[in-house]
Amino acid sequence: MDLHATVTTPESGGDDSPPAQMATCASARAVITALLHPLKSASQHAETDAHLAVSELISNALRHGGGLTGFKADLNPDATRLRLQVEDSSPEPPRSCPAPDPATPGGRGWAIIKRIATTCSVAILPGAGKRITVTIAI
Template sequence: MPGTSRSKAGLRCGDARQVAREALSARGVGERLLDDVLTVVAELVSNAIRHAGGVTGFSVRCLPDAVAVEVSDASPVLPRSPGTPVEVPGGFGWLVVNRLAARTEISADHSGKTITAYVPLTGDARGA
């Protein structure tokens, strides 16, 4: 399932979801996978907006075994899991992303980070 969908920097969550929906619907992706990808898109984009000053790059790519959702922002601060540290709220979106994705990759440097989440085309990454 080759193909790429890219969007401009500074996009909002609803716009990112629409780009992803159009790209995946055109390829005949099933509703369950579409829902999972749209959830990952929403979590990564909203986290970039909320915690990192906004999105600087976004793409959705169809690979042979997964849909890759890639979101970049200008903050080098890495996502964290809930309760780390316990007095700081949040982290639940990152938990959701890692629950739906078979794997996630983060590349970061002083100018920001890029998070790529791979949502599997078949099987169920949940509970893995």
């Protein structure tokens, strides 16, 4: 079973990387579905949460992070946790709106991610940008 999937972007790459392609929310959700579908232990709830989390992470990278520069998804060795990593070109950490206006869309993504994730971390990358890593129980 393949427990690792990577979607690279034009800015990433490397000798052993697949051909560069820009990750979209839909392509990232497809990667997650491919990772989780073979697992009998993966619940529909976990897959839905993972799809929502990755959509928010990528949307935030595109909207607030200066553009998506990397995406990676994999399972831990016993396939009980999904790890998502999203990189963007901004060193600014994500923020939650203290009290988003219920009548206005947006401002809830980071709070949603933190609620869904088992763990969540932000690392500033050398040079520029950041990597957000979240794990989700399967």
